[in-house]
Amino acid sequence: MLRIKRVPTIVSNYQKEEAEDGGARRGGGCGRNCLNKCCIPGSKLPLYAFKKVNKVVNGKDVLDCDNKEPPVAFLDSLLLGEWEDRMQRGLFRYDVTACETKVIPGEYGFIAQLNEGRHLKKRPTEFRVDTVLQPFDGTKFNFTKVGQEEVLFQFEASEDDEVQFFPNAPIDVENSPSVVAINVSPIEYGHVLLIPRVLECLPQRIDRESFLLALYMAAEAGSPYFRLGYNSLGAFATINHLHFQAYYLAVPFPIEKAFTGKTTNLNAGVKISEISKYPVRGLVFEGTGTLEDLANAVSDSCICLQNNNIPYNVLISDWGRRIFLLPQCYAEKQALGEVSAEILDTQVNPAVWEISGHMVLKRRKDYEEASDENAWRLLAEVSLSEERFQEVKAIIFEAISCLDENGSTTGSPGKDQDVKPQSLEEIDAHHGMLPGNQECLVLH
Amino acid sequence: MESQLRVIEQSFTIRYSTWVHEALDEMPDSFTITDPFISGHPIVYASRGFLEMSGYSRDEVIGKNGRVFQGPDTSRRSVMEIREAIREERNLQISIVNYRKDGTPFWMLFHLCPVFSKEDGRVMNFVGVQVPILKKPRRSGSEFARNAVSLCEDGSGFLETVFGSCRRELCSDSVVELSRILALESVLGVDDAELVDEPCKATDIEQRKATTAMNNILSVLTHYSELTGRLVCRKRCFSGMGPLGASLNISLGRIKQSFVLTDPHLPGMPIVYASDAFLKLTGYTRQEVLGQNCRFLSGPNTDCSVQYQIKESIRTEQGCTVCILNYRKDTSSFWNFLHISPVRNASGKIAYYVGVQIESSCTNEDKQKLRPDIRQLSVVGAIKVAVRSSSMGASTSKS
16 A cells, blocks of 8 residues: 655645544534535525536637627636635635746746645645545545535536526535535635535546536636646545636646647547647547537546546646646655655645646745746656556547447436446556456455 | 727727728738727727638628637637737737638638837737648548648639639549548558647748738838827837736726726826726726826715725725715716725735725616625636736747
8 A cells, every 4th residue: 555645735724634633523513504414404505507508619609799808707707706705704824816926937838836825734644645546434524524604606507598696595405516615725816626516425536427517617617717627536636525626827837838749539529639748648638529528538538547546637728628637656656755855845746737837836945946847857757658658548548439439428327427347458467457347446 | 889899990090090991901911900908809900801811891800809710620729829929919920720701711820910009018909910821631531621622722812712613623633632642541551540630830931921911011000100199119119117918908808897906006006907897987088097096086075084994905905895985077976885905916916906896876787696795806806817817927028
């Protein structure tokens, strides 16, 4: 079992170390106005219902009728307004806009931020990093324990064909809503967590329905600078309760400037390319068909990686039209002692934002000395080798093209949905591959 | 819509005089001119050549943003590059797929150039030159229909006629080309899965054509700007600080509510940005408010203690929300539910203060039912993102 010591990031004001938690906050009847059965009945939150038309991923559809530069979208106004409200109420651990940030001069424009307050100043915890799929553990911190004041709104599909907004909607416990909550240690302005079906307590693993929800959010937001990200366990997810992250940053991410190499066309207008001329190897998915087809291609690939115990990160950018899938092996390397001390000292955990080129640095020294080269060197450690990446790519392609042949591109059979039963190649025992069928195997 | 067209016409002729249209109309090249200071960053001029190439009429193009000509095959990365060049106010030459009115796509070399005001160094306009590219076909048979069109284009400039005649027919050399490609593909054993996706590169001739056209257009604009006294030039001649850059302007232009930005580092803490909605609310023109301190909105019955409260908040670098009696240009008064907040830039220090006004007597006309205070705060949030992001880069104009 591989473990590393990590200084975790606090994302909620109610997050405590399980060891430190004397148990006073666990269980019911807490009086903290949380999201658990104790406090939910009678609670209300704003509800944003997005239009669930199977959007054709096309430039023109994003524009309003006047075909001008669109005004600030309603979802953005809601999110920004509620976020600023929480700022003024003092719910964040620090003012992220008071943190210096810069684009490092150079070809790629890596982004560095000096943020001394983000990482918890406590003794580090040990994290298990060799299993991507771990069962939900209700005793550990999860999002049902956050205070309702940290939740900004519910985010659901509309019944009708249009966007609807309910300023005060009750929380439907039977049909657990998906919610958007603040991240109290924000990386940037507007940093939120999208938590699909929060009351169902899903572990951190992607399924078709949840990924589609994330894609709808990206498409609904009015800006290419509002990106969503996902970290699997083993790729620096901090909490084993299904969630995506998102924030605004109105500059391009270095990974968005990377070129694409070999491209493969799937059915339904989905195109998968290799990222090239970038320190981390990965795939980028683009679609000219429906949002759902694009979502399914990506989520099926993620499910394949999950089932093969390969940690990965996902970046949803460009209004949901470009999705980057990045398998990584940094945590394993770290546990095996294969990462240089110099890089370890920066204490940068290369999760999705870091891999995309947005580095949050704790020490001024690192911030002043931040350079294209340093960033490149760090990220190169995170990447799979070319050989390994091609193996992983082959596994993914086999999984998703099998699906295409069987013609199943619609329908999401529920939370434990996986790809159709097919036997996987047993690649390499050293990498902890799972032989046999693709049902969700959970290791203890 | 109509009033926006008038604003567009006026802004263009004020800058370059009424005769500039004639001079630009004489040029055969395809180009468009946009104005980043008008909300929506619209096209304010489109050449004859552009209209011929795209199939649109002038009325269909003026007032629109350039992205209406993009479509499914337009590479997202190239869209991003253009967006970033605009944001960083620099030149760009890039190959990109655009779409004509009839929906057909075509490759073109897009050359973008900012035009700077000599007086204060701000970007006044962007000029975009479009040169269609002869595409070398490299795709499989299923893509043939589209390529047949480009195979027929001889790039001599008479695209419309050539395109029209070839749309449904095959030119004889194109048949030869296609069979050669298909033969190659079968030899390589490429099935429909693998494609090499490359942007279509422009030739030297096409690049030179773009540059020459751009030079001519910029000469015309420079010359005519001398007639009006609002001189422009193609390089940023003025390196001072001061007015907001084009990209910040574009971002702020997307916010439809009434607000102003003031600069606490300048004497008198003047207004450096005022939204259209603010001008509409107060009845002033932009010229009349820029450079003024907000106190001009106060009048005889304005409560001094509220003014003092505002001053104190600013002095202590805090935000505040007040209800203050303000006066329009026509001296009528209104209750201003005003929220003020400091706004920091990428250095982490305060760069501006934003004031968001809500006329509290007006009913919530918004169909969207966002609470007025949340709506107000969303303006603050959007501005905080815009100001922080726009000041992050080492974005000097790389002309």
